[in-house]
Amino acid sequence: MKGIVYRGLEELVIENHGMAAWEALLDKHAPKNRVYISAQSYPDEELFAMANEVASILNKPLVDVLRVFGEYLFGYLIKKHSRILEQFDGFQSLILGIDSVIHAEVAKLYNEPNLPQISCEQIDDKHILLNYCSVRKLCFCAEGLIYGAGAHYGMKTQIDHQQCMHDGYEQCRMLLTYEGQ
Ligand code: HEM
Ligand code: ZN
Numbered sequence: 001m002k003g004i005v006y007r008g009l010e011e012l013v014i015e016n017h018g019m020a021a022w023e024a025l026l027d028k029h030a031p032k033n034r035v036y037i038s039a040q041s042y043p044d045e046e047l048f049a050m051a052n053e054v055a056s057i058l059n060k061p062l063v064d065v066l067r068v069f070g071e072y073l074f075g076y077l078i079k080k081h082s083r084i085l086e087q088f089d090g091f092q093s094l095i096l097g098i099d100s101v102i103h104a105e106v107a108k109l110y111n112e113p114n115l116p117q118i119s120c121e122q123i124d125d126k127h128i129l130l131n132y133c134s135v136r137k138l139c140f141c142a143e144g145l146i147y148g149a150g151a152h153y154g155m156k157t158q159i160d161h162q163q164c165m166h167d168g169y170e171q172c173r174m175l176l177t178y179e180g181q
Pocket of ligand 2: 139140161163164165166172173
């Protein structure tokens with residue numbers, strides 16, 4: 001996973017629990033003197049271990065922690081890549097462009113990123129069917145990112161995770177329902 005994702009987690013943990021909490025996580029789950037640089041890649045295991053630890057400290061299910069993290073991460077990513085967002089006129093066009101615009105841009109900016117495959121089908125003006133596939137199975141993080149995008153555009157968003165890779169399916173299928181501006 002790219003350093004930018006870890007930097008997002010770092011900011012979230014420090015904002016809510018302080019620097020000591022972040023340093024404790026690093027001490028336990030990353031090699032000594034680890035510094036995350038946005039454009040560099042680090043083993044996924046470090047992220048998973050830290051997410052698991054946060055879940056156990058907060059006594060919350062891992063999926064909830066990943067969702068909250070994803071929601072925060074959306075704000076963090078667009079802060080760092082504000083130009084990417086200029087290409088969209090709202091929530092719907094952003095979601096439809098995750099793969100073909102956003103992650104395509106990421107693939108140009110970052111060296112060998114590990115991106116999920118996301119495909120969308122517009123059902124009507126309130127519904128999109130989104131398919132997610134990745135060996136990292138971070139679909140709950142994807143849910144959070146989608147909620148983060150909804151919040152950014154002031155939309156009421158709902159996600160029905162109809163089928164999930166964690167239940168053995170080849171890809172996750174999520175029905176997004178949204179309403180707003
Ligand atoms: C990685 C989904 C928007 C940049 C990921 C991952 C997910 C995801 C789930 C984790 C990797 C995996 O699952 O295999 C989404 C969704 C988005 C969204 C659902 C919108 C709702 C964005 C935006 C940016 C971005 C706005 C800004 C540039 C990245 C980067 C990575 C990533 C840099 C890390 C790649 C790596 O570690 O090599 N995305 N994303 N994404 N995404 Fe997105
Ligand atoms: Zn899933």
